[in-house]
Structures are given as structure tokens and as C-alpha cells.
Amino acid sequence: MTHLYFEDMEVGDRCTAGPYLITKSEIIQFAKQYDPVPRHIDEEAAARTIFGGLTACSAHTFSVFILLTTKLQPRFHVLAGMGWDELRLPNPVRPGDELDLELTVLEKRESKSKSDRGIVRTRVLLRNQRRDTALECSSNIFVARRPDVNAPPLS
Amino acid sequence: MTHLYFEDMEVGDRCTAGPYLITKSEIIQFAKQYDPVPRHIDEEAAARTIFGGLTACSAHTFSVFILLTTKLQPRFHVLAGMGWDELRLPNPVRPGDELDLELTVLEKRESKSKSDRGIVRTRVLLRNQRRDTALECSSNIFVARRPDVNAPPLS
Numbered sequence: 001m002t003h004l005y006f007e008d009m010e011v012g013d014r015c016t017a018g019p020y021l022i023t024k025s026e027i028i029q030f031a032k033q034y035d036p037v038p039r040h041i042d043e044e045a046a047a048r049t050i051f052g053g054l055t056a057c058s059a060h061t062f063s064v065f066i067l068l069t070t071k072l073q074p075r076f077h078v079l080a081g082m083g084w085d086e087l088r089l090p091n092p093v094r095p096g097d098e099l100d101l102e103l104t105v106l107e108k109r110e111s112k113s114k115s116d117r118g119i120v121r122t123r124v125l126l127r128n129q130r131r132d133t134a135l136e137c138s139s140n141i142f143v144a145r146r147p148d149v150n151a152p153p154l155s
Numbered sequence: 156m157t158h159l160y161f162e163d164m165e166v167g168d169r170c171t172a173g174p175y176l177i178t179k180s181e182i183i184q185f186a187k188q189y190d191p192v193p194r195h196i197d198e199e200a201a202a203r204t205i206f207g208g209l210t211a212c213s214a215h216t217f218s219v220f221i222l223l224t225t226k227l228q229p230r231f232h233v234l235a236g237m238g239w240d241e242l243r244l245p246n247p248v249r250p251g252d253e254l255d256l257e258l259t260v261l262e263k264r265e266s267k268s269k270s271d272r273g274i275v276r277t278r279v280l281l282r283n284q285r286r287d288t289a290l291e292c293s294s295n296i297f298v299a300r301r302p303d304v305n306a307p308p309l310s
């Protein structure tokens with residue numbers, strides 16, 4: 001599979017992954033380990049909340065976002081993530097939802113200190129089958145520069 | 156257990172939770188499901204990375220942060236999270252690390268539209284046993300106002 005280097009990416013480029021089907025048993029199993037509160041693990045308690053039913057915990061939704069970043073097409077040659085800004089979960093994730101991920105390149109710039117990489121700022125959208133946004137944020141990532149870009153031309 | 160209401164909290168107040176021990180098997184198990192790349196699931200491959208060994212994936216570190224928020228002492232009467240800003244993972248989490256969470260109140264203000272709640276901005280620090288920061292961010296949360304705060308005085 002081909003990986004895109006920093007030089008291959010343009011502002012406005014998009015890559016996508018998914019869908020990922022969330023099941024009730026996965027929601028409950030995840031929350032029992034990392035967010036064991038009634039609205040994420042107990043269907044009857046969840047029915048009495050403002051959401052009116054079981055919803056995935058925030059860590060679970062974030063984890064599905066990360067999983068889908070490993071499946072993006074086309075693939076970037078990512079060296080590392082630098083972090084996430086303005087991370088929001090505007091709509092709950094429910095059993096049976098099918099989530100897909102879309103990354104859009106917002107900005108790119110060369111690293112001043114490291115010649116092997118560039119910094120790419122992306123807009124992240126994780127949406128369900130009704131196109132409601134389940135997670136959004138912006139993310140800065142280090143993307144590898146094409147290894148031969150600074151090499152002298154072959155004579 | 157007593158929960159703190161919006162009125163009980165002051166700027167500068169802190170609450171803490173932990174420690175939480177991360178094991179190698181938990182790191183591998185989590186990453187196999189949500190970030191199945193060699194540096195998180197294969198010890199030999201991880202040894203050849205810049206980290207020189209197995210590290211927890213970002214979604215796992217975030218999930219431990221969320222788990223510890225459910226164990227904070229003293230407890231806030233949280234209605235909902237509004238999101239996370241400037242989320243960074245400056246140091247890797249390794250097998251055997253013991254993580255603890257510290258939340259500090261940065262700002263508080265009453266909600267203009269909902270009289271039952273206030274908005275509290277907190278600083279989040281997840282640190283290991285060497286006091287290295289594994290995760291940091293700021294978080295805005297809705298905290299319940301004391302139910303009787305707007306009631307007329309008893310005559």
C-alpha cells in the first residue's frame with residue numbers, strides 16, 4: 001500500500017475510513033472497564049437519562065476515532081501525533097451506529113528544526129449513518145517528507 | 156459520599172484520583188482492539204522505535220484519564236462534559252507505570268441559559284510515578300448548582 005508523504009498532500013485533501021459498527025455489548029464492555037457509570041453500562045438506568053438510552057462513553061468514541069485513523073485511505077506517512085484541539089462530542093453514539101471518519105488537510109508547513117518531517121493540521125469528523133457528528137477536533141500531525149526530496153539530483 | 160455543587164467550588168481547588176497501575180497485558184490488549192500498530196502490540200517492534208519499548212496507545216491513556224475522573228475526591232456533581240482543549244500526551248505511558256490524576260479549578264461561571272448549572276473550567280494533569288506528565292488538557296464541565304440556591308427562604 002502506498003503512503004503519502006508531506007510533499008504529496010495539499011490543503012483541502014481528504015481521506016476517509018469506516019464504517020465501524022458499534023454494538024451494545026462493546027459499549028457495555030468498554031464502559032465497565034473505563035467509565036463504569038450507570039448511563040453507559042445499565043440499559044434501565046440509561047433509559048432514564050436525558051439521552052433516553054444507552055450511549056458509548058467518551059473514551060470509547062475517542063478510541064473508535066483512533067482505530068479509524070489506522071485505516072485511513074489514502075494513508076499518510078505519519079511519524080507522530082502532536083495532540084488534539086477543541087475536541088467535542090456533540091452527539092451521542094448509540095448501539096447499532098455506524099461511524100466513519102473524515103480527515104481534511106487544513107494547513108501544512110515544513111518543520112524548522114527537523115528536515116525529515118512536515119507539520120500538517122487536519123480537521124477531524126467522526127459521523128454516524130445519519131451524518132450527525134459524534135466527534136470533532138483538529139489535530140496536528142508530523143508527516144514524513146519524501147526521503148529523496150533534499151538529495152542532490154542523480155547525475 | 157458527598158458531592159460538591161457549583162457553589163462549593165473555588166478557583167484553585169484541586170481534586171485527585173489514582174494511582175492506576177498499567178500492565179503490559181492491558182497495553183497490548185487495548186491496542187489490539189483500538190490501535191493495532193506494531194509499536195503498541197509487539198515488544199520486539201516497539202524496542203526498535205524511538206521509545207525503545209512498548210508504550211500505551213493514545214486512546215488507552217485517554218481512557219485511563221476518563222476512568223480516574225470517575226474516582227476523583229472530592230467529587231463534583233458533574234452533569235456533563237463539554238469537551239477538551241489542547242489535549243497533549245507529552246510523555247509515553249509504559250508497562251508498570253502508576254498514573255494519577257489531578258484536576259484544578261481554573262474558572263467558574265453561572266450558565267446564562269440554564270439556572271440549574273454552572274460551567275467550570277479545569278486543568279487536567281495525568282502523571283506517572285516519576286511526576287512526568289502523560290496527558291494534559293483543559294476541560295469544561297457543567298456542574299450542578301445547589302438545588303435550593305434559588306429557592307425563597309423558609310419563613
